[in-house]
Amino acid sequence: MNTKIRLFVNILLVLSFTLLAACAAPTPQVIEKPVVQTQIVEKVVEKQVVQTQVVEKVVQQTAVPVVETVVVAPSKAGGELTVRTSEDIENFDTHTNQLQVFRSLIQWTIFEPLAQYDDKLTLQPVLAESWEQTSPTVWRFHIRKGVKFHNGAPLTAADVKYSLDRVKDPATASWLATNVAAMSSATVVDDYTLDVTLSAQVASFLDKLVQIGIVPKGSGDQQRRSPVGTGPFKFQEYKANEHVAVVKNPDYWQKGLPYLDKITFRPIPETAVALTNLQAGDIDMVSFLNPAEAAAAMQVPGATLTVQPATTSEAFFEVNRRKAPLSDPKVYAAIAKCFDRDAIGKLVYQGYGTPTNVPIAPQSAFHKSIPYEYNTAKAKEELQALGYKPGDIKLEIISWGGYKDLENMAVVWKDGLSQCGVDVTIQVLEVQVMLDRYNKHDFDIATNVAAFPPDPDVQYDIMWGPRLADDYKGHPEAADWIKQARQTTDLTVRKGYYDKLQDLGATDGPMVDAWFQAAMAANKQTVRNLVITPLTEYFFHKTYIEK
């Protein structure tokens, strides 16, 4: 009897463990399935093309308004969309919230900037109908008439001035402050004309403005909890860790838009749970998928993948050039040869996106194609020639927790470095711990990902700028090149400087550039016209639910 009971118990235990194993999450497989490339299909009745012209050495740039008449098919109007966010949004202030999920998903439903890049990376006038440089350091903006804030107040130049001044004010604690660092004043000429005076010519000034939402004058204190903008949707309500809801703005200046009545953003931190909710029909869209998650999403019945194949979002490694032996350019050059971008493409990004050896996206006119070299044998010889035996160099790569693709990128480089005789440990850190070590420069190599507007001055300013004083003393000319490129609008001259910077970065830089990512979202097949721009911004202006 006891033997039988023991046998029964053992069988039960084996069955239990088998059940546990069988019910484990399926390993994502790459399955061929048609994907929807983000595209806009619309009837354009009348359209004028925006042209930017460079005339002689005094640059005068004017933007001709784009007039579009959109024919609204009755079946497009109406409907509600539920979108997953990876974390809860507690702060709706467009000037102080730097969370990617807010900036990419929610911000541009409520707010609008003066100009914005569309999905073709063409700068489009938004709240500024047109602009010109009246002198090298003065930009004149003509504010669009007939635009109202969600509180009913009309948009005027005073509101734009307020917004720019607020971002610049240290008391606001805005992460965008450096975008307007060169602004010395903003002057209201009349209700619809604003002059912005810069301390020096800044060619990328417009690019820096595209990240700044315009808010009503004096509304700064309320924006965190009750945001007010001019966007296609109005803020309705927020319930902590439950949802954020925005509703259609009936007074939106683009007549006929938006189509949706309401968008609800629900925080669901775990992607597996989010995909379950998508399958159950509780949500309509899951954004910010990495390739492994996208493969899992393609198995969800009734769902499709929306892909922006070419973004400016780059995954890269920051190398701490302050520390030996990484401060040695020859060591840097050697370890850079141990990084296999082809393996990244196959194993980490599964063919989505493009490898890169430079930080400027391929779509940019300033991009220089510089071939990368992967040669571990040569790297090993170079290190040995420098006197390093295998195991002499020990490096630590720190990586952001929650970013599996970055962690896997680090694993690939670790593998390559081990073949070069370099010992590597990888630490995946909680966000605040990562930030703390990053800000204290307490790392050898750190993974990172960032999306920048197309003008390279923005990213060189943010990524290289802080390092030039301390990390990068070996190349004082780099700071001069960045400054020169910023202060001229001659495209040929700028290209020359950015070519030099890219050449320098590929051989002896503060970073190792790795991969320009694709942006992917899984959505129900009835969700149409979902737009993901190359800046990884989701636009819901023309999204509709197919009935």
Added chain:
Amino acid sequence: MPRLIVQRFLQFIPVLLVSTMLVFTVVRLAPGDPATAQFGPRASDARYADAVRLYREQLGLSKPIYIQYLLWLKQVARGNFGDSIRSNQPVLFVIAQKLPATLELAFAGILFGLVLGIPLAIVAALRRGSIFDTIATVLSVIGLAIPGFWLGMLLLYVFALTLHVLPASGFTPLTQDPGRNLRQLIMPMITLGVYELALVTRFLRAEMIEVMGNDYIRSARAKGLAERTVIVRHALKNAMIPLVTVIALEVGYLLGGVVVVEQVFGWSGIGWLVFQAISNRDYPIIQGVVVMIAVGYSFANLFADILYAWLDPRISYQN
């Protein structure tokens, strides 16, 4: 009894002081602070130095930790727990929003464990060595070992995706739509309750076995009492005393929320709130929740002490 209650309330004070002081210090010693959460990588950019410094001053973070703590205590003594750094909402308001969900889930989980676990433990103890006892023991081991995330996902797959009988996630307040609330409660309750069930079964079974061997049980049977009376009125009552202690600790623990269960089912409670607050270094929320948990544990223990006296008349708090 009234003296016991007064004594317990007086004991709250040192408990609250020690726990808040510890958490206050530990959180501020951890890497990162609200300024790094606000500015991210730009916190180390020299061009943001003024803004970062100003931000830290506005939040009082530039003062010594003990000064910050005393200022916070002074504020709390007036009933003001401050505002969330992230959302600017009053801490008490934020916690009050989340507490009903956590209380509901905690008590549902414990009730699930008690309602199923007590009979299971009794039968297993009475039929010790039988196949029923073996099954109960194995299931309780599985219940203790099974990861909550995995069980939650399994329940989602079966009941939400395959059978379509329950909603996948979300929380609707009980007062708003009781029917929907209860349907949303089922899966998270089971996920949490399986552990409680396992705990109650194992613990109570062991206690019952020990109690059933005592002389007074033999005497009760010898007196001719019905077996049911012997088990319920004599054995169970005595076996429950240690279990009350365990359940009181579980209540205190669950009042802090269970992040995994809340995230799997979108059950927006205290667990998720404090997890986010720790990630974002939202100090006022963290401190407010710590006070709430300390008070919760203290009340749970007080309730356990009162229950002891009811279960065992020999226990008296008169002296």
